[in-house]
Amino acid sequence: MSQSIDAMLAMLATSTREVFETMATPLDAKPPRSGGVMAGPCGVLGIIAFAGERSGSVSFYSSEAAAVKVTSAMTGIPEAEVNGEMPDAIGEITNMIAGTFRTRMAAAGTRWAISTPSVTIGWQLRTKHYGTVHTGLCEFTMPGGEPLFVELVLTEE
Amino acid sequence: MRFLVVDDSAMMRRMIIKALNGVGHDDVKEAGNGKEGLDALAQGGIDMILTDWNMPQMSGLEFVKALRALDGTRTTPVLMVTTNVSPDDLAEAKTAGISDYVSKPFTSDVLKEKIEKVLRG
Numbered sequence: 001m002s003q004s005i006d007a008m009l010a011m012l013a014t015s016t017r018e019v020f021e022t023m024a025t026p027l028d029a030k031p032p033r034s035g036g037v038m039a040g041p042c043g044v045l046g047i048i049a050f051a052g053e054r055s056g057s058v059s060f061y062s063s064e065a066a067a068v069k070v071t072s073a074m075t076g077i078p079e080a081e082v083n084g085e086m087p088d089a090i091g092e093i094t095n096m097i098a099g100t101f102r103t104r105m106a107a108a109g110t111r112w113a114i115s116t117p118s119v120t121i122g123w124q125l126r127t128k129h130y131g132t133v134h135t136g137l138c139e140f141t142m143p144g145g146e147p148l149f150v151e152l153v154l155t156e157e
Numbered sequence: 158m159r160f161l162v163v164d165d166s167a168m169m170r171r172m173i174i175k176a177l178n179g180v181g182h183d184d185v186k187e188a189g190n191g192k193e194g195l196d197a198l199a200q201g202g203i204d205m206i207l208t209d210w211n212m213p214q215m216s217g218l219e220f221v222k223a224l225r226a227l228d229g230t231r232t233t234p235v236l237m238v239t240t241n242v243s244p245d246d247l248a249e250a251k252t253a254g255i256s257d258y259v260s261k262p263f264t265s266d267v268l269k270e271k272i273e274k275v276l277r278g
Contacts, residue, residue, distance in 0.1 A: 038204075075171065075172065076175075094201050095261075096262050101239070116213060
């Protein structure tokens with residue numbers, strides 16, 4: 001692997017902002033944190049696994065209310081009328097984030113295959129990583145102030 | 158002119174159909190994966206196909222290879238709408254038989270331009 005995790009996190013943050021700006025709404029970003037993990041509870045989790053020179057995952061986390069706002073911004077459906085579209089929208093936004101990140105990594109010389117997205121919706125969801133992994137967390141804020149998180153997990157090289 | 162939109166995401170199908178409607182194309186059929194896409198093509202009358210790449214059951218790439226092997230769809234324009242846009246990906250998709258591609262994320266203007274470009278041949 002030629003990229004440091006800091007460089008990869010910068011690519012992931014740029015990819016996320018690009019996807020949201022084109023498909024939903026502009027985001028404010030905090031500096032990505034190498035070693036960071038999604039520690040707090042959330043209501044919606046979209047995840048895509050990748051494999052190749054390294055294996056790991058890209059995960060999108062938000063509250064259910066924020067996921068509804070994202071869905072509304074993507075589809076034009078009023079927030080009050082969003083229902084079954086939300087899991088599909090979060091799966092697709094996760095797919096676009098991971099896919100755009102994958103394309104940037106390929107341009108930098110690292111090739112991955114990625115899975116189709118899976119979305120989990122619940123209450124106070126938390127994740128815990130077992131084994132030896134490297135992590136990084138990108139934190140964003142939507143125009144209304146709702147936080148969104150994108151986490152990168154890489155298995156030990 | 159009749160379009161076939163193949164994507165496992167109902168929301169993406171809705172967004173693509175909305176973009177097609179916005180440029181005056183109202184005759185659109187839908188399929189949720191490559192297998193359903195082949196079933197729709199078997200009924201005939203499709204003039205252009207827009208397909209995702211990463212789908213369960215039958216991927217967009219397998220779908221394009223399969224439809225290019227059929228007499229009725231050997232030359233039907235195919236636009237792939239995908240996040241898989243590295244040079245290696247695009248070479249593989251072109252070998253399979255796509256006419257052009259749209260990179261996700263996309264705006265409706267970009268989608269419109271690509272559809273018009275493919276239709277011009």
